[in-house]
Amino acid sequence: MPKNILQNSYLYLLGYRDNLSLGKCFHYGQHVKKNLKLARSFYLKATQQGSADAFYQLYVLAKEEGRASEADYYLGRKHECLTQWQEALTAYKRAGDEGYVFAFYRAGLLFKRNRVSTPSQTIKKDLVAELAWYRKAAAAYSKHGLNALLILSAKESK
Numbered sequence: 001m002p003k004n005i006l007q008n009s010y011l012y013l014l015g016y017r018d019n020l021s022l023g024k025c026f027h028y029g030q031h032v033k034k035n036l037k038l039a040r041s042f043y044l045k046a047t048q049q050g051s052a053d054a055f056y057q058l059y060v061l062a063k064e065e066g067r068a069s070e071a072d073y074y075l076g077r078k079h080e081c082l083t084q085w086q087e088a089l090t091a092y093k094r095a096g097d098e099g100y101v102f103a104f105y106r107a108g109l110l111f112k113r114n115r116v117s118t119p120s121q122t123i124k125k126d127l128v129a130e131l132a133w134y135r136k137a138a139a140a141y142s143k144h145g146l147n148a149l150l151i152l153s154a155k156e157s158k
């Protein structure tokens with residue numbers, strides 16, 4: 001029987017049943033040998049379920065591994081989950097400026113529609129700002145940014 005199945009079964013019996021908890025076990029070496037690759041895998045599965053905590057753990061993991069731009073991207077995703085729009089925008093800008101260009105695309109998405117939570121965190125729909133972020137992403141060779149620009153220009157030409 002593969003080692004990972006035995007470890008996961010052991011952790012399950014100890015009460016660690018969700019992806020976030022399993023990720024933390026492998027990240028911090030709780031009850032099992034520390035394995036950052038497995039931790040990342042479980043955290044990513046937890047993010048698919050909309051877990052802001054999983055994005056935060058990915059932020060911590062990326063920081064520990066010295067990947068600051070990726071860490072800032074995950075911090076932005078965490079803030080998005082918590083509807084902290086301005087905080088997300090700040091983190092995406094920092095991540096993009098550090099070389100994680102997909103963050104520029106995510107920043108553009110923030111302006112696609114009104115994002116309302118608290119007055120200080122609100123972002124209004126703004127086509128000009130959305131285009132500016134997509135252009136920044138496309139200029140840095142982001143296929144997502146380029147696709148977004150193509151889609152918007154196709155809508156405008158109709």
